[in-house]
Amino acid sequence: MALKEFTYEEVEKHNKEGDLWIVIDSKVYDVSRFANLHPGGLAVLLADGVAGKDSTNVFFGLHRHEVLLRPQYARLQIGKIRGQEEVIKPLLPGEVSTVPYAEPTWLNKGFHNPYYNDSHRKFHRVARKFFMEVVYPDAIKCEESGKRISQDVVDRLCEMNIFAMRLGPGKHLQGRTLLSGVIRNEEYDHFHELILNLELARCGCRGYVDGFLAGGVIGLPPVLNFGSDEIKAQVVPEVLAGKKLICLAISEAFAGSDVSGLQTTAVRDGDYWVISGTKKWITNGTFADYFTVACRTEGGYTVILVPRGKDLETRAIKTSYSSTAGTAFVTFDKVRVPVSNTLGKIGKGMQVILSNFNHERWMIAACALGMQRLVVEECLKWSNQRMAFGKPLHAQAMVRAKLAGMISRVESSQNWIESVTYQMNNMSYGEQSDKLAGTIGLLKQYITRTGREIAEDATQIFGGRSITVTGMGKLIENFHRTSPYDSILGGSEDVLGDLGMRQAIRKIPSSARL
Ligand code: HEM
Known part of the structure; x- marks a missing residue:
């Protein structure tokens, strides 16, 4: 049904308690009955410049867009302003953000890259849609309730073989249809896997990132790589099926x-x-x-x-x-x-343990990076929409300096992890253990440390909102509270830095002199 259309003059007449309309992004809302239930109070809705007026800027200074999308609030919309269309739209499932630096460079229109091809592009589109439609709602729900990932989501991600793919390329993928067949089995490489980790992290729920069968991503490889045929035959199919x-x-x-x-x-x-x-x-x-x-x-x-x-x-x-x-x-x-x-x-268990660590650390670094990029996007949007001292936040040189630092960290981390991922694609498991253990240790140390620097900067940019679990700064709050996990799980930052250095020192040629 076509929406009813109003002029601003018509809306303006509804500006008092019991008869209260407001306009947000060209949409007209009747908040007459909701006003008394409004979590921000009645008074703010009756204020000059709000009651009967276009309140778009003030609304987006105080609420996330998702508030308007919740069914109980979406239903308050009674029409739209004649001749105007909504401008502020959430990303549709599968879409990429056009906010600068909100996506890895290769996803931005007009940019080039040496690592990703059409297979990665197709894969990314389907993966993003799946994560936005199926995983994100479960992540929000479970992060809050503390309950384990829903079996329904486990079933769906096993059906798509996403869980199997998170273990990396290898024999365990043989005969499996990947992401509903969007790519051929033999095309799958560590860049597809990097995409999965980054998409998962975009949910912005750190507990759920681990709840998303991370234990299996690190617990199953020793079975695959070192288990007897009988053990593998018994355990691998039922685990990869999510049973x-x-x-x-x-x-x-x-x-x-x-x-x-x-x-x-x-x-x-x-x-x-x-x-x-x-x-x-x-x-x-x-x-x-x-x-x-x-x-x-x-x-x-x-x-x-x-x-x-x-x-x-x-x-x-x-x-x-x-x-x-x-x-x-x-x-x-x-x-x-x-x-x-x-x-x-x-x-010889130490060999099993150590060989497993490289992939685990790379995975943690990838997820940490995914969340950091999300935080950068949040900060860019917030500093653009939040008015302070009569101007957007980014009119402050200090805020711009913080954003510049955050972007540089995320971009350098992305470039480093892509370079390591390229090596992983071209090295055998054994070669990776020998050549990449130290580098991955240093990579993870770098990414998790910059994560905490980003968390600090984002907290300053979001102010009080960064310390509340719900509302505008909820992602910043989650990230600030949980970024230390990245720096501890899979080996603590200092230990990994030291590992990287010990490996490098061991390989300095005995003939090397200044
Ligand atoms: C359809 C219109 C509106 C709806 C559905 C709505 C809904 C909400 C909700 C659900 C919250 C709780 C916080 C959150 O979940 O983000 C909230 C908080 C708030 N709202 Fe609204 N609101 C509306 C319009 C407005 C407008 C026009 C103002 C203008 C001043 C306003 C001012 C506030 C304030 C001050 C808070 C508290 C924010 C905080 O604690 O940081 N709201 N609103």
Whole structure:
């Protein structure tokens, strides 16, 4: 049905309590009955320049656009201004932002790049639509409720093989239809995977980013790369189908970044391991069915796949991000598992653990970067729409300086991660372990550190709104609270910087002299 049309003169007549209309972006809203329920109060709606008037600027200085899109408020619209059309439109599913620096360069019209081709473009369009339509609403819901990712979303992302793709290219993708067949299986590379990580991060919910089966992204590769054929045949199909969930259990209260300090032990009893000990900060642990567990065994370390059972208990750990991540404290009370559940060689678990770290750290860095870019976009929009001292925020040189720093950090991180991703595409798994471990350590250290600098700057730009969980600054609040996770999970910043340096120092030629 065509919308009723009004002139500004007609709207102006409705300017008092009980008969109150306002205009926002050419749309006419009847707020007569809503005014008393308005979270910002009645008085502000009756003010001069608001009641019966075009309140577009004042509205966008105080609310996110999504407020108007919520059904209960969208229904307050009774018509539009004759001869005018709405200008402020949200991105449609699949669309890219036209705000400068809101997207990686290759997505901007007229820009060129050496890494991405048509297959990545097609893939990106479908992925963005999927994340906006299916994942984003679940992310918002779960981030707030703290509940685990909905099974419905798990089913859909497994149907699209998104979960399988997040493990990177490889044999596990053979015979699978990727993203409804938008690309051919053999086209899939680490740049497609980078796209998935960046799109996930755009949801702006850090807890959910981990709740989005991150435990599986790091817990399943040891099974794929080091499990026996029987174990793989049993576990991989059900996990990639989203029927069973898996997580990685390495860190302990006794050993975090210092993996060699771990104390969970596995003792042989015939054909069984008997596992005793605890694990801490285990992402997805509260809802996982399988645990890829690093244990101390006679003569070294061994990684063992442990199914959830009566002697394995998980308890949710209260963290400062959402419990949708499923962060758990895990207790093994003489858990018996067959020795055939060993992943890799007995006593050679450190190799399994270390080889897994590169991909995990790269994934965390990618997600961290995705959120940072989102924060840059939020700050650019906010500084453009927020009026202070009679001018937009970006009229202040200090604000422009902060924005310049934020953009430079995000762009340098993007360029570095793309260069590393290109190496990953062209190196074998073994070569990556040898050549990229140090670089990825440094990359992650850099990206997570700049993340916290960006969080600080964004907080200053958003002021009080950056410390409230809802409203204009909700993404900034989430990012400021959760950016330290990026700098801790998968190896803390200082340890990774040191790893990068130790690897570099080891490779300085003995003949090198000034
Ligand atoms: C259709 C029109 C409007 C709707 C549906 C609406 C809805 C809301 C909602 C849901 C909130 C809670 C905060 C949030 O979720 O962002 C809010 C807060 C607020 N609103 Fe409105 N509003 C409308 C128009 C206006 C207008 C024209 C003004 C003009 C001054 C205004 C001033 C405020 C203020 C001052 C707050 C508190 C903001 C804060 O805590 O930071 N609102 N409004």
